[in-house]
Amino acid sequence: MKFKHKITAVFAVACMSSVFAVTPAEHKAAKDQISADYKAAKAQCNTLKDNAKDVCEKEAKGREKVAEAELEYRRDASERHRHNVAKAKADADYDVAKEKCDDLKGNPKDVCVKDAKAAHVKALEAAKVSEARNESNVSGTKRAADVSEARKDANENVREAEYKAARERCDALSGDVKDKCVADAKRIHGQ
Structure with a gap:
């Protein structure tokens, strides 16, 4: 219904x-x-x-x-x-987000840029999934498998961008703390 x-x-x-x-x-x-x-x-x-x-x-x-x-x-x-x-x-x-990062220096700036990129990738991928879903609903040319594939690709791309941002945060750390941070980023973002 x-x-x-x-x-x-x-x-x-x-x-x-x-x-x-x-x-x-x-x-x-x-x-x-x-x-x-x-x-x-x-x-x-x-x-x-x-x-x-x-x-x-x-x-x-x-x-x-x-x-x-x-x-x-x-x-x-x-x-x-x-x-x-x-x-x-x-x-x-x-x-705008990238431009705001210019106020920062060093690792905080790098993290800011990676976070901006992750948000950008997430928004673009959401638009792609929405487009695939709407094409499927309107024209009937796309099958549910095509929408599922678009969603899967989007999730992979978003996870990768978020992983890169999380990994960048770890660069400010050192030693065992950095190693744990990287391991946590991999675990959380499925890398």
């Missing part, structure tokens, strides 16, 4: 998107607004200094890219555009 409701919901969203499609004039106006919003946000960043300014600019650029992806999704509510929205959000978050 739940499966039937999922298909109905997906079909309803697809129908609504065709009924409420963005006209070319609305699309152009929205693109112009996105551009104006980005320029205004970037101008506000000019009041900041050093890495705070860089972080602000990354946030502004990220919001612009996400808004553009969402606009394309509103124009054409395809699975490809839905995936592009999720990817734009993940990329924007990753860029």
Whole structure:
């Protein structure tokens, strides 16, 4: 019964998107607004200094890219555009997180970058699994095994990225404590 409701919901969203499609004039106006919003946000960043300014600019650029992806999704509510929205959000978050790491030095910075990468991989892999699941629900071309395979690949990639971040934390340690830390990271992340 739940499966039937999922298909109905997906079909309803697809129908609504065709009924409420963005006209070319609305699309152009929205693109112009996105551009104006980005320029205004970037101008506000000019009041900041050093890495705070860089972080602000990354946030502004990220919001612009996400808004553009969402606009394309509103124009054409395809699975490809839905995936592009999720990817734009993940990329924007990753860029900002990496930029924030620049305030750090040495191992704390390395850990910060690895954590940002792990979060990015996790978001991208979740988008891939969602895309596979939605393609299976909408088109019927994917089998449950394909969705399961996408989920398995995603889990492996996320575990690997999280392991690398955990391993980086261990680099600040030495001796037996470091060895235990590495062993724990391997055990926890299935390496």
